[in-house]
Amino acid sequence: MSDTPFVDIRHAAKSFGALEVLKDINLTVERGQIVAIIGPSGSGKSTLLRAINELDPLTSGEVWLEGVQINKKLPHRQYEKHVNQVRQDIGMVFQHFNLFPHLSVRDNITLAPKMLKGMSTADANKLAEEQLANVGLSDKIDVFPSRLSGGQKQRVAIARALAMKPKVMLFDEATSALDPELVEEVNLVMKKLAEQHMTMIIVTHEMDFAASVCDRVLFMDQGVVVEEGPPSVIFQNPKEERTKNFLRKHLSR
Amino acid sequence: MDIDLILRVYPFFIEAAVVTLQLSVLTCLLGLACGTLGASMRLSRLAPLRWIAAGYVSVFRGTPALIQIFLLYFGGPQIGIQLDAFAAGTIALGVNIGAYMTETIRGAIVSVDRGQTEASRTLGMSKGQTMRKVILPQAARMMIRPLGVNINALIKGTALVAPISVIELTYTAQRFIGSTYKPFEMFLIAGILYMIIIYAAGQGIKWLDRRAQIV
Amino acid sequence: MGLDFTVIPEYFDVLLLGMAWTVAITIGAGLLSFFGGIVFGVIALYGHWTIRLPFRLFAWLFMGTPLLLQLFLIYFGLIQIGIDLPAFVAGVIGLGLHFAVYNSELIQASILAVDKGQYEGARTLGLSSGQTLRRIVIPQAVQAVVPPMGNNMIALLKDSALVSVIGVAELTLASQQAISRTYRPFEFYIAAAACYYVINLCLEAVLRRLERRIAAQR
Numbered sequence: 290m291s292d293t294p295f296v297d298i299r300h301a302a303k304s305f306g307a308l309e310v311l312k313d314i315n316l317t318v319e320r321g322q323i324v325a326i327i328g329p330s331g332s333g334k335s336t337l338l339r340a341i342n343e344l345d346p347l348t349s350g351e352v353w354l355e356g357v358q359i360n361k362k363l364p365h366r367q368y369e370k371h372v373n374q375v376r377q378d379i380g381m382v383f384q385h386f387n388l389f390p391h392l393s394v395r396d397n398i399t400l401a402p403k404m405l406k407g408m409s410t411a412d413a414n415k416l417a418e419e420q421l422a423n424v425g426l427s428d429k430i431d432v433f434p435s436r437l438s439g440g441q442k443q444r445v446a447i448a449r450a451l452a453m454k455p456k457v458m459l460f461d462e463a464t465s466a467l468d469p470e471l472v473e474e475v476n477l478v479m480k481k482l483a484e485q486h487m488t489m490i491i492v493t494h495e496m497d498f499a500a501s502v503c504d505r506v507l508f509m510d511q512g513v514v515v516e517e518g519p520p521s522v523i524f525q526n527p528k529e530e531r532t533k534n535f536l537r538k539h540l541s542r
Numbered sequence: 543m544d545i546d547l548i549l550r551v552y553p554f555f556i557e558a559a560v561v562t563l564q565l566s567v568l569t570c571l572l573g574l575a576c577g578t579l580g581a582s583m584r585l586s587r588l589a590p591l592r593w594i595a596a597g598y599v600s601v602f603r604g605t606p607a608l609i610q611i612f613l614l615y616f617g618g619p620q621i622g623i624q625l626d627a628f629a630a631g632t633i634a635l636g637v638n639i640g641a642y643m644t645e646t647i648r649g650a651i652v653s654v655d656r657g658q659t660e661a662s663r664t665l666g667m668s669k670g671q672t673m674r675k676v677i678l679p680q681a682a683r684m685m686i687r688p689l690g691v692n693i694n695a696l697i698k699g700t701a702l703v704a705p706i707s708v709i710e711l712t713y714t715a716q717r718f719i720g721s722t723y724k725p726f727e728m729f730l731i732a733g734i735l736y737m738i739i740i741y742a743a744g745q746g747i748k749w750l751d752r753r754a755q756i757v
Numbered sequence: 758m759g760l761d762f763t764v765i766p767e768y769f770d771v772l773l774l775g776m777a778w779t780v781a782i783t784i785g786a787g788l789l790s791f792f793g794g795i796v797f798g799v800i801a802l803y804g805h806w807t808i809r810l811p812f813r814l815f816a817w818l819f820m821g822t823p824l825l826l827q828l829f830l831i832y833f834g835l836i837q838i839g840i841d842l843p844a845f846v847a848g849v850i851g852l853g854l855h856f857a858v859y860n861s862e863l864i865q866a867s868i869l870a871v872d873k874g875q876y877e878g879a880r881t882l883g884l885s886s887g888q889t890l891r892r893i894v895i896p897q898a899v900q901a902v903v904p905p906m907g908n909n910m911i912a913l914l915k916d917s918a919l920v921s922v923i924g925v926a927e928l929t930l931a932s933q934q935a936i937s938r939t940y941r942p943f944e945f946y947i948a949a950a951a952c953y954y955v956i957n958l959c960l961e962a963v964l965r966r967l968e969r970r971i972a973a974q975r
Contacts, residue, residue, distance in 0.1 A: 369886070374883065375883075376881055376882065376883040377882070377883035379881070380881075381881040383874060383877065387872075387874035388878070389875065389878065389893055391900055391974065400892065404888060405883050435974070446878075449882070450881075604954045604958070605953045605954050606915040606917075606918035606919075606929070606950075608929060609918060609946055609950050613943065617942040617943030618943075620941070620942065620943040621760065698822065698823040700823075701823030701824070702919075704825060704922075705922050712823055712826045715826055716829050719833050725829065725830050725833040725834040725837055726830065726837075729826060729827075729834075732822070736821060737822070740821055
């Protein structure tokens, strides 16, 4: 157990035609670890995150979760089945929430557990209530997404992902689309998750949040991991020139 | 498929297509006249004119065109209007499509930005001048495509005069289906001729639309 | 011969029965056009090319020719290949298929307009592409398409008059029956028009309520 990492990305590379967006990236994440990926836009950080659950499949390289290879080469039909299975173990939260507008908050949360895990309606409803309580939105259970603020939408999106009892959570700039005054409520939910020892990989622009919550920080630029280490080192004492430049711009805000 | 039969009957269909074409052109012209009149009444300052136009649109769009054709052709003589089938069909269809065109034309005029009116009026132009010189030229461009949709519908709509025995494409197809028992072949000949007319009309609309954008 | 509308009450039951048939055929063909439109739309977008190509040809033929011509084809064509359907059924099929083709165009555009994030959100949860289409994409596409489909439904109601020519005893044919006995076409076509107008108003009211209910959710 201890010699196989929880999340293991090996020699990940991706290119669109001649454009290389990821170049030979290696990353391991231990169970319960919280990793932040920072870097300028176009650095490949979102692409890396989206490769973990096969939304943007890699051109080459391997992604493993708990000893199971996610991006296995399989015949189309088997591949689809396999990917749908492993995605149930990987929660993802998007910048633009991607809640289903035609479903109530309750149905947004219960859809996948009922459909994919065969959960009964009663159990799924109970699960939805628990998850909503967890993100502090119990009173919104029968509301449609259009009636929620951005921060509330994102909290529901987190509850929806958690309802699948994922092994790892991916956050793709979860607070970037929010008005500044709504960022904190989402950060609080994420901090709470951290305290519950959820394994998380977080792509973010918020250096303060990364510094206070994460165990490790990766700085990416132009498709490579330039530097990584504990937040104290990366933020206070970076070695690489590129990291320093980036942080100078982003910490002075 | 019975090619021999098709070759024997197609001259009748060509003649019928000419009738369909005549119906389409006349209906279109009458429709445009009714539509222009209807739209100007709907935008009039005088409330009764607006009401009449709104009633016209509502009644003619709210009831089947077939009933309107029957009413004029069969019911007309009772109130002293004696028309042959072609005339009755053309008038009924034209007035019917005019109700749709009223809404199309009105919609285009209304969609011209309010700022255009305000700008013209501040320059000292009268309401009429604003309408003629500023609003209508812009609206005219915008209404070409939606009017094209109306025209497409009216060409297919000319089939509705078949039940009052105007010898156009659908009537001819129906007659030949009855005498030859070859519905598919007859459908195909008539269908192709309809599509040629519709295609030609579509090209005309496209040509107008392009020209209007350059001007 | 002057006008005499007093003959109409005598044929009230005939007109009422005709109205009932008109409503029935509108509902039947409406349902067929709705579900058929969705199925056709999905086929046109995702079907194998061996299905997609014939379908495109079929759609092209149906959009380019008059409904009346299509009704003749279906009614007499079915008889020719040995299927003698009741006129009502043939009418429902003809009207329904005709409008299903128009609805499928709407659905296609609407499916393509569903945000990419919706696919990603669903796929991330582990839904298969088929499940995503059925549970996430199509419901949203259908909701978005209710107002224009409503317009098609109103057109369908009025075009239901055309099935009188293949012998469906709906409102138009019912008024013709009354006319053949009274020789009063003007009065009865006015009465029929009034009946259609009333059904139309009801249908518009129903559609508006439906739109409002959907809008309230979004």
